[in-house]
Each structure stands twice: as structure tokens, then as C-alpha cells.
Amino acid sequence: MRRKILLVDDEEIFLRPLARTIVSAGFLADTAGTAAEALAKLAADEFDLVISDVRMPGTDGIVFTRAIRESFGDLPVILMTAYGSIKTAVDAMKAGAQDYLLKPFEPDEILLHIRRVLEIQDLRTADRYRTARNQETFDLRRTLVCESDAMRRLQQDVGGILGIDTTVLLTGETGTGKQLIARAIHYNGPRRDGPLIEVNCAAIPETLFETELFGHARGAFTGAVADRKGMFQMAHGGTLFLDEIGEVPPILQPKLLTAIQEKKFLRVGGTRQIEVDVRIIAATNKSLEEEVSAARFRKDLFFRLSVYPIRVPPLRERPEDIPVLAEFFLQRFARKCGKKIDPPAPADIAALRAYDWPGNVRELENFMERVVIRAAGTDAGVASALGVPLSEAAGREEAPYPPGLPFREAKERVVSAFEKRYLSEVLRRAEGKLTEAARLAGMDNKNFSEKMRRHGLSLDAFKAGQSAG
Numbered sequence: 001m002r003r004k005i006l007l008v009d010d011e012e013i014f015l016r017p018l019a020r021t022i023v024s025a026g027f028l029a030d031t032a033g034t035a036a037e038a039l040a041k042l043a044a045d046e047f048d049l050v051i052s053d054v055r056m057p058g059t060d061g062i063v064f065t066r067a068i069r070e071s072f073g074d075l076p077v078i079l080m081t082a083y084g085s086i087k088t089a090v091d092a093m094k095a096g097a098q099d100y101l102l103k104p105f106e107p108d109e110i111l112l113h114i115r116r117v118l119e120i121q122d123l124r125t126a127d128r129y130r131t132a133r134n135q136e137t138f139d140l141r142r143t144l145v146c147e148s149d150a151m152r153r154l155q156q157d158v159g160g161i162l163g164i165d166t167t168v169l170l171t172g173e174t175g176t177g178k179q180l181i182a183r184a185i186h187y188n189g190p191r192r193d194g195p196l197i198e199v200n201c202a203a204i205p206e207t208l209f210e211t212e213l214f215g216h217a218r219g220a221f222t223g224a225v226a227d228r229k230g231m232f233q234m235a236h237g238g239t240l241f242l243d244e245i246g247e248v249p250p251i252l253q254p255k256l257l258t259a260i261q262e263k264k265f266l267r268v269g270g271t272r273q274i275e276v277d278v279r280i281i282a283a284t285n286k287s288l289e290e291e292v293s294a295a296r297f298r299k300d301l302f303f304r305l306s307v308y309p310i311r312v313p314p315l316r317e318r319p320e321d322i323p324v325l326a327e328f329f330l331q332r333f334a335r336k337c338g339k340k341i342d343p344p345a346p347a348d349i350a351a352l353r354a355y356d357w358p359g360n361v362r363e364l365e366n367f368m369e370r371v372v373i374r375a376a377g378t379d380a381g382v383a384s385a386l387g388v389p390l391s392e393a394a395g396r397e398e399a400p401y402p403p404g405l406p407f408r409e410a411k412e413r414v415v416s417a418f419e420k421r422y423l424s425e426v427l428r429r430a431e432g433k434l435t436e437a438a439r440l441a442g443m444d445n446k447n448f449s450e451k452m453r454r455h456g457l458s459l460d461a462f463k464a465g466q467s468a469g
Contacts, residue, residue, distance in 0.1 A: 001236070001275050003118060004045075006029040008038040008052035009080075014103075018051075022114070034061035035067070042072055043226050044218055045272075049118060051110075054081035054088060060308070062088075065095040073192040074124075076117050080105075121316055126193045126462025136359055144181070145328045148318035155183075157310050161344045162188045167260070169245075169281040169305045172312030175362030178283040179243060181312065185440050186239040191279055194238025199231050202244035211268050214259070230267065232259055232276055239279045245305065246286035246297060251341045280305070315357040315364065316456040325361060329368035330380060342379050348382035355386060356455070420455040423448075432459055 005022055010033050019029045030045070032038035034056060042050070050068060054061035056320045065077045079092045082103040092100045098117045101110065144155050158181060161168065168185060170178040179198070186196045204212050215230030231240060242248075248256060259265040264275045283304045291297035315322065326344055334341040344352070357363050371385045423441075430437035438448035452458065 001277065002026065002028050003048040004030065005051060005114065006030050006032065006038060006041060008032045008035065008056070008061075010034060010051065010053065010056045014443045018110070021110065025111050025114075027114070035061070035064035037130065038064065039067060039071070041076075042068070043067060045227075046227060048121075049076050049078065049114065051078045051080065051114075052362045054079050054092070062091050065092065065097050069096040074121070076121050078113055078117060130340065144177070144184070145294045145325055146318070146321045147324050148320040150313045150318045151321060154310065154312065161185065161308055163190065165190050165279055167279070167305060167307040168281045169288075169307070169309045169448045170281065170312060171288075171309060171313045172283075172285065175360035176312040176314055177361050178285075178312055178389055179241070181310070182241045182243075182281045182283060184243070185281060186279075188238075188264045189279075191238045195235055196239050196241060197231050197235040198241045198243065198314050198433055200243045200246040209249055210255070213252075213256070214267050215270075216268040216275075217270035218276075220267070224269065227267070227270075232265060233274055235278045236276045237278075239281055242280065242282045244284060245282040246284040246288060246291055250296060250298070253298045253301050257298060260301075260304055296351070304445060314367075314456075315360045317453065319353050319456055322352050322357075322364070326352055326368055326382070329365050330372060333369045333372040337374060339375060340378055341372060341375055342378045344380070344382050351383035351386050354417075356413065358413065358416065358422065370381060385457060416455070419451060420457070421453055423457055427457070427459075434459060 005027050007015055007019055007022070007029060008031070009018075012033070015031050015033075017220070019031055022029045030041060030047070032041055035052070037056060038050070038052070041047075052061045054276050056064075057419060061079050061081070068077055070076055074099040077096065078099040078101060079090060080095045080101040080103055082240075084102045089100050098120070099113050101113055124426065144151055146152065146155070162185065168182075170181055172178055182198075183196065186192065199213070201209075211228070211230065213230050215228045215231055215233055216224050218224055218226050255265065259276075260280055264273045265278060266273060270357055288297055288302050288306070292299045292302050315325075323344070326349070330341055330344065352364075359366075367386070368380075368382075371380045371382055374385065375381065422439075426437045430440055434445055434449065436446045443451075
């Protein structure tokens with residue numbers, strides 16, 4: 001994206017050649033004859049650098065620089081003057097100017113100063129994002145704590161695209177860790193030093209969605225007193241993570257598709273195309289194929305997002321991960337609370353594995369934090385906190401949910417626990433034969449297989465267990 005520079009000087013004979021020099025070097029340029037005119041242009045458009053004369057009618061360059069600091073934050077300023085003095089230079093730096101230049105100067109000299117100031121600004125921006133990134137290390141092996149084959153395959157899938165700047169679509173139930181995986185992809189990828197802007201599409205009201213994503217121009221509506229950047233522009237040079245992408249209102253999906261494909265868009269009320277360099281990672285807990293079939297999601301947008309689809313399996317499909325995740329969370333929260341907690345006992349592990357975890361890893365994490373907070377000694381009391389008796393391994397009859405849940409959620413968990421026990425028993429009676437098990441259950445093979453998958457049951461695991469028994 002070409003950088004845009006605002007030149008401010010009351011001498012037209014000097015301003016025009018300077019603008020030509022800057023444009024010939026590959027920059028965009030605009031001009032103003034006074035500080036007041038320049039401030040109006042800054043409010044109406046976006047610039048990457050301001051170059052201003054010190055002596056001008058009305059507001060001088062020093063006061064103008066202070067005004068830029070107050071209204072436009074870290075927008076860099078180069079001041080220039082034909083009447084140089086140590087005091088003027090000191091005043092310029094105190095006002096917030098990044099550089100100071102004496103007239104007259106050669107074209108190569110001003111271009112050198114411009115490139116140096118912009119480079120420093122870019123380094124400062126990158127350093128801010130790098131500092132934020134280093135506060136939490138997203139090493140892939142630490143991010144995806146697992147023992148299951150399903151998650152190891154996912155690690156391989158994610159690892160295969162870390163060095164590739166491509167669009168990724170993460171699918172999976174709520175709480176499976178899609179956000180962590182998106183962060184791991186960004187912070188281990190080629191855009192690691194750029195921003196990661198995360199947008200929860202489900203949390204944005206439909207009336208504000210376009211403004212949040214694309215920004216608005218000054219005067220676009222009542223109260224829009226200045227241009228505002230949207231999430232797309234804030235993510236320039238980095239990654240835009242669109243969580244719950246299935247919640248994007250249908251009326252805005254065409255504009256989102258264009259922005260992703262063309263890497264440019266119009267702000268709300270704007271007339272100038274904004275160009276951005278952004279990587280897209282999207283996530284959803286919905287079946288976008290079903291949303292397309294129901295005409296709630298554009299087919300072309302779905303295809304554009306699913307360049308590299310990754311499915312994150314629910315916890316019930318990878319029960320092998322429950323013990324290592326539980327221990328990981330237990331020790332993390334024990335350190336946080338300043339407690340010494342023993343590892344989960346075999347009975348605790350049996351109770352954890354017997355529970356279906358409809359909220360997936362997030363629910364397990366929250367549960368382990370709760371038991372650590374409540375623990376009075378070194379025993380976290382996982383089984384009792386979960387509401388699961390030690391006889392669980394033999395088939396529980398007590399409620400398979402923590403006490404105090406709303407009726408609807410408690411009912412769903414009881415039904416889920418019943419289905420899992422029922423399917424296991426039918427498989428045992430059918431000696432692991434799918435067709436026979438489906439017949440005994442009064443179901444067709446497809447529906448029976450789907451319920452097995454939903455509850456993390458597999459014929460291979462069942463047969464292996466039978467052989468071991």
C-alpha cells in the first residue's frame with residue numbers, strides 16, 4: 001500500500017516541486033497552505049506522514065505539531081525551516097516532531113529523511129505487536145496439549161500451513177479451542193510481527209457490523225466527526241480472525257466477500273477505496289454447508305473461506321486427552337492460586353472420562369479452575385466436585401452433571417450420558433458388529449454410526465477393549 005504524505009507550506013513555489021519529488025519516489029502526496037487547512041485534511045483523510053514548514057501565517061509549525069499530537073496520536077511529523085537555530089530545533093523535538101530539516105535541501109536528502117522516519121514508525125508498530133506476542137508464547141506443542149491421534153493429526157495439519165500465507169477455516173463445536181489455534185497459526189506464521197485483530201461476529205449488532213469491520217468516513221452519520229478505521233484496516237500487514245463467521249448478516253456477506261477477494265473496500269459513507277494486506281482466519285461452530293443449503297450463507301463466500309479447512313474435534317471424540325488436559329489445567333491454576341495440589345487420582349480420571357463435556361475444553365478448563373479454588377488441601381476432589389461417584393466405571397446411576405445446573409442443560413447431559421451407555425451396551429451384545437448393533441437398537445447403520453461418533457465411540461476401540469478383557 002502506497003504511503004500518503006501531507007505537505008504543508010505557504011510558499012506555493014516551494015510546495016509544488018516538493019510534491020513532484022515525493023510522488024516520483026512512489027509516494028502519494030497532498031498539499032496545504034496553512035495549518036488550519038492541513039488539520040481539516042487530516043480529519044477528512046488518512047496520512048502516514050506530515051512534512052510542515054515552521055514559519056507560516058496564522059498557526060506556526062511548532063503549534064501545528066502539538067495539535068497533531070493531541071488529535072492524531074503518533075502520526076509522524078518532519079518540520080523544515082529556512083531559519084534554523086538550536087532553539088527552534090529543540091522546540092520542534094519537544095512539540096513531538098520526529099525530524100528537523102533545513103531549507104534548501106536536495107531531493108535525495110528529503111527522501112532519505114522520509115524513508116528513515118517511516119521505517120522508524122514501522123519498527124515501533126512492529127515492536128508493539130511483538131511485545132504483546134511475547135507476553136504469551138503460542139508454541140504449537142504447548143498450545144495443543146494432547147495425547148490423542150485426532151489431535152496429533154490436527155497438529156500436523158496446522159503445522160503444514162504455518163509458513164504459508166493462506167486463508168484458513170476452523171470448524172468445530174464451541175469450546176474446542178479454535179481461537180487458540182488461530183492465534184498459534186498467526187504467531188508462528190509469516191505475519192507474526194503484524195497485528196492479530198480478533199472479531200467475534202456473534203457479538204456485533206447487525207446495525208453496527210459494517211462500521212466495525214470496514215470503518216466509517218467523517219459525516220457518514222450523526223456523530224461521525226472523523227474518519228474511523230475498521231477491523232480490516234487495523235489488521236493491515238497481519239491477520240484478521242473472524243470468529244463465529246456464520247453469524248455475519250446475509251446483507252453484508254457480499255461486501256465481506258469482495259473485501260477478502262480484492263483486499264480493498266469502501267468505508268461506510270466513504271468514496272475512496274481502502275487497500276489492505278490482510279490474512280483471513282475464520283472459525284465457526286455451525287455447519288456452513290447447511291447454512292449454504294438454507295440460503296443463510298453465500299456459497300461463494302463459503303468457498304472463499306474454506307481454502308484450507310481444519311476441523312477441531314470435540315472432547316468426547318478424544319477422551320485420551322482428558323487426563324493430560326485436566327492435569328495441565330490443575331497445575332496451571334494451582335500455581336495461580338499459590339496452592340500445592342496432587343495430580344488427579346485414578347478415580348478422578350475415571351470420573352472425568354465418564355462425563356461427556358458438552359462445553360468441551362473450555363468447560364473442562366473452567367471446572368478445573370473451580371475445583372482448585374475450592375480445594376482446602378492437596379486433594380482437589382475432582383470426582384465429588386463433578387458429581388460422579390467412584391462407582392462410575394461400573395456404570396453410574398447418579399446425575400452425570402455438576403449440581404445446580406439449569407433444568408434444560410442438566411436434562412441434555414443426562415440424555416447424553418444415557419445414549420453413550422446404551423450404545424456401549426448394544427455394541428457389547430452385538431460383539432462389536434455395527435449392522436447387528438444397529439438392528440438391536442432399531443436404527444439404520446448411518447444413524448447408529450453418527451451417534452457413535454458423537455459420543456466418541458469406535459468399533460476399533462470397542463474390539464480392542466473386548467480383546468484386552
